[in-house]
Amino acid sequence: MIETSMTWSDLMFMLNGAGKTLLITFWAVAGGTTLGIVFGLIRATGSLWISIPLGFILDILRSVPLLIQFILANSFQAIAGLNATPFVVGCTVLGLYTSAYCTEIVRGGVLAVPQTTRRAARSLGLSYTQDLTNIVFPLATRAMLPSWIGLTLGVMKDSALVLWIGIIELLRSSQIIITRIQEPLFVLSVAGLIYFLISFPISRIGAHLERKWREDD
Amino acid sequence: MFNYTFHWRPAFQALPAMLEGALITIQIAVLSMLIGTVIAIALAVASGSQYRLARFGASVWVETARNTPALFQIYMAYFGLGSIGIFLDSYIALLAGITFNNAGYLAETFRGGLRAIPPIQTRAGRSLGLGAFSTFRLIVLPQLFRIVFYPMTNQIVWAILMTSLGVIVGLNIDLTGVTQELNVRTFRTFEYFAIAAVIYYLITKLVTGSARLAAWKLFKY
Numbered sequence: 521m522i523e524t525s526m527t528w529s530d531l532m533f534m535l536n537g538a539g540k541t542l543l544i545t546f547w548a549v550a551g552g553t554t555l556g557i558v559f560g561l562i563r564a565t566g567s568l569w570i571s572i573p574l575g576f577i578l579d580i581l582r583s584v585p586l587l588i589q590f591i592l593a594n595s596f597q598a599i600a601g602l603n604a605t606p607f608v609v610g611c612t613v614l615g616l617y618t619s620a621y622c623t624e625i626v627r628g629g630v631l632a633v634p635q636t637t638r639r640a641a642r643s644l645g646l647s648y649t650q651d652l653t654n655i656v657f658p659l660a661t662r663a664m665l666p667s668w669i670g671l672t673l674g675v676m677k678d679s680a681l682v683l684w685i686g687i688i689e690l691l692r693s694s695q696i697i698i699t700r701i702q703e704p705l706f707v708l709s710v711a712g713l714i715y716f717l718i719s720f721p722i723s724r725i726g727a728h729l730e731r732k733w734r735e736d737d
Numbered sequence: 738m739f740n741y742t743f744h745w746r747p748a749f750q751a752l753p754a755m756l757e758g759a760l761i762t763i764q765i766a767v768l769s770m771l772i773g774t775v776i777a778i779a780l781a782v783a784s785g786s787q788y789r790l791a792r793f794g795a796s797v798w799v800e801t802a803r804n805t806p807a808l809f810q811i812y813m814a815y816f817g818l819g820s821i822g823i824f825l826d827s828y829i830a831l832l833a834g835i836t837f838n839n840a841g842y843l844a845e846t847f848r849g850g851l852r853a854i855p856p857i858q859t860r861a862g863r864s865l866g867l868g869a870f871s872t873f874r875l876i877v878l879p880q881l882f883r884i885v886f887y888p889m890t891n892q893i894v895w896a897i898l899m900t901s902l903g904v905i906v907g908l909n910i911d912l913t914g915v916t917q918e919l920n921v922r923t924f925r926t927f928e929y930f931a932i933a934a935v936i937y938y939l940i941t942k943l944v945t946g947s948a949r950l951a952a953w954k955l956f957k958y
Contacts, residue, residue: 583894583941584934585901588913592934595926599741677806684905691809698816705820708813712805719804 525701531710537693538714544689545676547611552618552675553668559619560626561652574623581620587681589613594685610682618675625667629660662733669726673719690714748928751919755929758915759936765832765903765911766896772832773839773896774889780840781847795844802841807899810834815906828910831903835896842892843885850884851877883956890948894941901937912936 559578563571581589593613597604604612633656641655642648683692694711698704783795802810811834814825825833854877862872901913908914916933920926 580938583898583938585898585913585937587901587904588930588934588937591930592927595930599927601740673804677804677809680806680808681902691806691812695812695816703820704812704816705818708809708817712801712809712813715805715809716801720800723804 524703524706526697526703526707526710530697530701530707533697534690534693534707534711534714537688537690538718540687541676541679541689542718544607544610544614544679544682544687545672548614548618548675548679549672551611551615553622555615555619556622557626559623560630563623563627564630578620578623581617586613586617586678587684589617590681590685606682606685606687609685610679610687614675614679614682617678618671621671621674622668625664625671626660628667629664630656632663633659666726666730666733669722669729673723673726676719677715743928744925745928747923748919748925748932751915751929752932754919755912755915755933755936758910758912759940761910762897762900762912763940765828765835765900766893769832769835769839769896770889770893773836773843773892776836776840777843777847780844781851784844784848785851798837799841799844802838803845807834807838808902808905810837811902811906827903827906827908830906831900831908831911834902835899838899839892839896842895843889846885846888846892847881850881853884854880886948886952886956890945893944893948897937897941897944 559574563575566574590610590613594606594609597609637659638651638655641651646654679689680691682689683695688696690711694707698707701707780795780798783791784799786792811831814833814837815827815830818825818830858876858880859872862876863869867875900911903911904913904917909918912933916929919929923929
């Protein structure tokens, strides 16, 4: 048996941190997906005058390190005197970051629906909205869901970076315990195991869905 | 609304130092890609091998790299390895962490790529009298390279963005590290980091742009 001076309350502290990680992930993914669907539809079907500038802005979010986005947003909210808590800043930045990736997923999914299918729907008398909700959405979901699951897991992992702006999530809480009991390898292994246990089953489900739906095509 | 005066002049004066940091950033990213690619090819071959231990080792590496945060992997190299008497400085720890991550992601890319090349080609190569290694080098690799080129471009952009995590383990010579040093001296956080963000953006655009150019030159036919 491995000897350690880590106590149950330390583990509870880390699980608390894991809860924080999941909470941030939830808000970021919820907000990011909503924005991503709107932006994705604009990118796929909107006019070039909106689509290209939007694509340019979202590309910036994907080309600048997330850590620097957190730092910039945090100092900007201080400059602007918004008095936002680190948690709000963290969720907002991570949400926008998610939306940048989600937009491309949605755009890909919508464009994957054949134009002829959509024209057929319109010529059968469906309105534009009905075409979107009854034809495009179900077909596009198949193309989008596996990458969306991958995105969610990526956001969960990237949420570790909020420790820089002072949120105590899973990785930061394990760091706090390390400074107390001085057993970095063991404590980090526990943290890694928690991340793995959250991420691995979901990534398997994603891979399974991808395989299953490809067979149906 | 803004009870704050922006001071851009000192930030622009720090530009040479930051550009020097950018070179270190690129250096780490390129090194981690090169070492990562070599390991990834080995992992991809191992995951298709007949030895159970090789398959198991490869899948542990790949799944750990893909299912834990990159920052966790850097922490492991920096703090974790200290427990077993291996003390890495922050540069090496960052490089090790990113390389571990790159290798895991690239291994999956290569595995997919290897599967896309019909095995009959290997058999044809072997029956023409080529050795196992020359078949791999002359027949499989050139086709594999074409398939994995685009995912690899993505990965190097990821590697560049990941180098910014070095500052969390105390690296002060890469772009983010230099910026943070300037920041703690002056507390002009927004100005300095805004310039750093622009430099990162330009680096990633330069990389993707030249990759697109290279692809156009290389894969003409």
